Every structure is written in structure tokens, then in C-alpha cells.
Amino acid sequence: MIAALTLASPVRRDLLIRGGLALGLVAVLLLAALALPPEGPPVSALSRNLGPSLAHPFGTDSLGRDMALRTALALATSIKVGLFAAVLSTAVAVVFGLAAASHRLADRLVGVATELALGLPHFVLILLIAYAAGGGMAGVILGVGLTHWPRLTRVLRLEAQTVAASDYVAVSRGLGRGPVWIARHHLAPHLLPQIVAGFVLIFPHAVLHEAGLSFVGLGIPPHLPSIGVILADSLRALMAGHWWVAVFPGTGLMLVALTVERFGEALRRAADPTEGVA
């Protein structure tokens, strides 16, 4: 393993470091959330609006709740929504991409659907779906999950078509290989890296959009921990000088989104045949 690391190209080393960071951060937050009560820290009239201290490293909010616990829980909520939405979007993209590669009519339909979804402002589309689904947690997951597939669909569709039209696939066919064998030995190795990279890249967008939805009040009920809700509440607190209510959760959201985004970027580069090694 050590030998592999030292011998690896800079791209692969990057990938390992960034991947370790992102997965570690996500795992720590999810485990922390498992150990904490799901409704978050209790309200307390005695500890309202306290600045950061040893007892409350991130301070407390106007209802006396510990912001460190609340931020951890909120980030975990964001990650869960982000993961679920990324899985949903990736699944949709894979189905669409493969369908487009297999049939001319399906290709047309997928093309139109992709253009349609990309033509609408993304957040407006999320709002529409979340509202139609009745808001709340279900609305957030559906809204975020059903709107992040178009870009990955485009990539997969193009990739699948290129592979399907290549000489070696034609040779395989000529040698009598069936479509399942071709999909297994030619399509899968080309598409899998794209799918993994796409999945990881969707995740930070989904996290940010979840926060956005809750911020405008269409998402998670306001007493449950969520970064969007915390940031919306913090607008008032900021006027009163309570900066810690906004800074720590905002930084946390940025860190999670950024580390995963950089991991995804490294994955994408590694999957790129002109540059990578995968």
C-alpha cells in the first residue's frame, strides 16, 4: 500500500488524500448525529445568546441551544439529504443515459427532457417540486433529488454512444458476443468512473440546495436542526451582534461542500483517460 502510494501519480495521490478527507468528515458527522438526540440540544432560558466558550465552543442561540451540537446535527441532516438526493439523481441519470444509448427514440426523449430541465432555473424547479410534494423533509428530498440528474445524464449519454459506436464493440459483435457481454466488458468500465465522479459531484450541490430550501422556509420544520433554518434565524441574531450563530454553521456547510467537491473533482480527473489512471 505504501509502495503503491509513493509510486502513484500526483493525480492518484490527490484522489486518496481528498477522498480520505471527505469520507472521514462525512463519517464523523453521521456518527456524531447517531449519538445525539435527533431533535437537537434542549432549549434553555438560562443560557441564551452566549458567545463561544469552553462549555459552548460555537456559542448558543437565542433559545439557549448549544450551537456546536446543533451545527453537527444540521450538517448530518444536510449530508443525509445530500446522499439520498445524489443516489436518486445518479440512478435517474444512469437509467436515462443507458436508455439513450440503446434506442433512437429514447435518445430523442431523453435529450428533450434534459434540455427542458436545464432550461428552467434550477432553484425554481426545486421550489416547484418541493412545493408540489407538500414541503417538509419529503419535499426537500424529492425536490433536490429529482433535479440534479441532467448534467450527469448528458455525460453518460455521450459516453455510452461513443463506446457503442466504437470499432472494438463492432469487433466484439462480429465475434458473436451478446449485448450483456458487451455492456459488462466495454460499457461498464467506461461509464463506472463517470458515474462515481458524477455522484460525488452532485452531493455538494444537493447539500447547498437543501440549505437553500430550508432557508426560504419550504424545507425542514424550523425547530429541527438544519443549516438553512439556522442561517435564516441568524439574520436577526446578526443585527444584535451575535456573529457566532451564523459563522460556525456557515463555515461548516462550506467545509463539507468544499471537501466533497474537491474529492469529486479529483475523481473526475482520475477518470479522464487523457489525464488519469483509473
Add this chain to the structure above:
Amino acid sequence: MRPLSFLALAVSLSLPLAVEAAPPLVLAVGGEPETGFDPIMGWGRYGNPLFQATLLRRAADLSLAGDLATGWSLSDDRLTWTVTLRDDARFSDGTPLTAEDVAFTFNAARDGDGLTDLKVLKEARATGPLTVELELRHPQITFTGDLATLGIVPKASYGPDYARHPVGAGPFRLVEWREGEQLIVAPNPYWYGPDIPFPRVTFVFGAEAAGLALARTGAAQIVAVPPAEADAAPEGMQVLHVPSVDNRGVMFPMRPAGGRTAEGAPIGNDVTADRAIRVAVDQAVDRTALLALAVNGHGAPAHGPADGLPWDNPEDRLTETGPDAARATLAAAGWTDADGDGLREKDGLEAEFRLVYPASDSVRQALALGVAEALKPVGIRAIPDGRSWDEIGRLMHSEPVVFGWGSHDPSEVFNLYDSGFAGRGWYNPGFYENPAVDAHLAAAEAAETFEASLPEWRAAQWDGTTGFGAKGDAAWAWLINIDHSYWVSDCLDLGPIQTEPHGHGWPITQGLPGWRWTCE
């Protein structure tokens, strides 16, 4: 309001300050009516109608005084009010206000389907140029409240457009109303009252933040502020906390679960149908802590729907309070924690309910969270649940809800607790029914005078054996009364101030004609 127009407004309004003794006033207190300024559609129910004059008005101590009326009396059968009008009242278009206008207004309000509920009125008749008879279907002493809130409109010019172009005999006339932005009014030159020193009064609507910014730039003289930010008043302004009966409490469903309303919403809740649970909630909550949590301490503990008003009965307060008293109440009623999970149960039923609050209201959210926290150590689990008002309309017959009321008129007490209002609108969604309370409420409405009705209102709350209050059925757990906080210019003398009803903002304008500018 758009930032640019706000800026332009701030600049244009701040310029005249330097030159005039009593400047035009700018108020950012919210309270823009959705339906316009038509008293028949409900304008003026809370606070005052501003453009229109009323027959009676409530003084700062809430006693009734004549406004348009110079004399008013109730017949011996308590069915007919005879009101004599002053002879110098004129509408802002110069035409005199006569008994015909009064009769027209009351009859129209009776027939209209707005907020103003005057179904008790049989007929209003003008019996002379300045005398009116108001005949009721049955005795109802709280009709005096309607005499004090219903603004009189002119019969000759009242029409569908009236709400946008009100003409009244009140202290002010409308100059301009730009919906969502501002309302400009000027003194009504034909008003019979004393001179008003302010050439114009502008009400700025829109986001709270815009009002705060106006205050900080010195462009507004009165701004309604959220309690959490009230203490940091800008230079040249002081903080004013006006006590109110703007209360918040937990409404409990009273029936056991089962049954549905005509709209299909479920009725009843097996847990809150048990009086011991409701009393335990009342005992377990720490109202001082709730005040600190929800309104930064700017308020007063609430124990009933009308704390401090003449029809409130302080005798209904529980003597034993605190978590230990709540535990004792629950244990005595058979709620015990046999399985040791920290949650009491009785006959297989766990002491657990949802506590619904409107998701858009941060004060009620804080109260729901605070109550849930206080109930944990006594073995009751309340699960806070933020919903939209539409959803609350469907949930409120079967789940406890954080509601708020507060009025200068005891008819609200009637509506909250009379069985006739069970399941009707927002008043008694918990289906509270107690024949003894109904009898006291009916007796109060049938009283000869308002003063004579007071003992019956109090008896409905607690008459020594039963009542809607905490010692009796504990139909609500009242939590807090919210102070209304304002920033007021140091130069403005507001005179005596009323205890305000539900609704922050507009009620402060009640004394507007008497305000004085004290700076040179």
C-alpha cells in the same frame, strides 16, 4: 419595499425635520389591512379605525366614553339601545353625520359577511336627526363593544370602492395609500375634536428590517420592534414596552379521540381529554423561563384569556405549581411510569401528544419548544410540530396548538369557551363544553349593565366548583402575555397608553389625535 424607494423615502422624509416645529410623523408599525379601510368589512376591530368616528370609545383605562354619542341607554327589556348623537360631527367631505348614517352602518354590518359579527342586531332605526335606536334579537351586553369599534360610514357615498377611499368623521382623512408601501393621512379639518399638531402622518409598511433602518436613520418617529431587538434603541429614541392582553397559550382538544368534522378533520385526543394532563401542563411550565425564551423577558405570565381586565377572575389560579406538583397531579390520576422509560402511561396509553405551532411564528415556536422541555422531567412527551395555518386548521380539533388571543371585549371569552362555538372557526376548536360555564356566559350577556355582567364572566372562569380556568376544566394552559415593544422618538409625547389587544402595531395609534411634539 425596494431598497431605492426606501432610500428615497428616507431622504424625503428626513429633510423637513430640521425646519418645522411639529413635523410630519412617520410610523412603521405594520398593521396594513388586507381588505382596506371599510369598518363594515372589519377595519378597526383591533386598535382604532382612524378615519371613522365610533359611537363610543375606550379611554386609556378601557372605560367607555362617548365619542359620537352624547348619551346612550339600554331599555328595561335589555333589547333596545337608544343613542343620541352630537350635532357637530361632519365627514371629511364636509357633509354632516346624522342618525341615518349610523343606522345604515349598523344594518350594513349586520348584513355583511366581513369580520364584523353583528348577527345579534335585529334592526337599527333613525328615530330623529340625531337619535338612533338599535334593537337586538336577544340581550347581549357585549354589544357595547361593537358601539366602540364600529366606525360610522356615510350612507350617501358608501359604495364598493369605499374600502380604498374611506370617508369618515374621525380625526384623519386619507391622502394616499400605496398598497404594501405606505399610507399617508392628514388631519380631517371637519373633525370635532381638538387640533392635531401634525400636518401629515405616514404609515410605512413592509419588512421589519426596513422599519428598523428608518428608525436608525432618524426618518421614523415610532417603530414597532421585535422584543429580541428592542433594547438597543438608536440615538434620539427610547424603548417603550406597552403591556398587553396579547396572550399565548396551549389550546387542548377536550374530547376523547373519535369522530370527524364536516370537513373530515379528526376530533379529539385521548391524552389531552384527561384533565390531569392539562393541569399538569399548566403546573409544569415555568412562565418566567418562557418569557425569557420567547420574548426576551418583555411580557408577563398569563393565567387566563384576559389577565388584568375587569372580567378576569384571579381566583382560578392553581395554588400548587412547579414540576413536583405536576408529578403529584399525574400520579394521583393514575399516570405512572411503570416501564421506566421516563414517559408516564395509563391503561396502556402513553402521555404523549404533538404540540402544533405555526411554523412562520418564532415566538410560538419558542413557546412550543419551551413547554416540551418543561414537560420532559414530569414524564409527558410533547413533540413540537411546525405547520402552516392551513394545516393547523385541520389539526386543531385533535392536537394541542399554541394559539394567541387578547381583546378589550369579553365577548372573546364567550367565543373561546361557549359550547355553541365548539368546532366553529378558530374560537373553540377543542370542543370545550361545560353546561355550567355556558350558563354563566349566557347570564353575563343577559346582564343589565356592563358592570353587572362582570361577576358572571368571572364565575365562568371559576365559580367555586367549576369553570374554564385552571382550577376547573383547565381547557387552555395560558402561558404569556406579550409586551408590545416600540422605539419612540424622544420628542414625541404619547400621553396615557392603553393595555393593547392582540396584534402588534396598529393599536398604538389609538391615542394618535392626542400625541404632542415636545421639541423645538
